[in-house]
Amino acid sequence: MSSLVNIYSIDFDDDSASGQRSITRAILANKGLTPKRGKSVRNPRVKKRQKFEKAKRKLSSQKAVYKGGISETGRYDGEKSGISKVVKSIKM
Structure with a gap:
């Protein structure tokens, strides 16, 4: 065990x-x-979830x-995935 300790001990101020x-x-x-890599790279489960x-x-x-x-209230409020109000075109 002492040989492993000596491998990783590095003396930076050795003037011999x-x-x-x-x-x-x-x-x-x-x-x-x-x-430079982000924090999610260290955790593959998080990276896959984000992907x-x-x-x-x-x-x-x-x-x-x-x-x-049906929403959380339990009554029908119309279909959620119907016509969206988001405009994806560009006005000239």
Whole structure:
């Protein structure tokens, strides 16, 4: 177990002239040109859920998706996925 501890202990202020030089912090944290990644990349379940929600929004903008007929009140308020009031055209 003590050999594992010695592997990961790095002395940054070692000024000994004999032997190999110790690595610097820049070399230790050498990441190169990696792009910045968001927090969702660390949790694949969250990333897939966000991807699914994005796909649902994209699909609902392309075609009518049924959203249910009876609301929480229990009475019929008209169809939720009927004619939308969103204008998707551009006025010239």
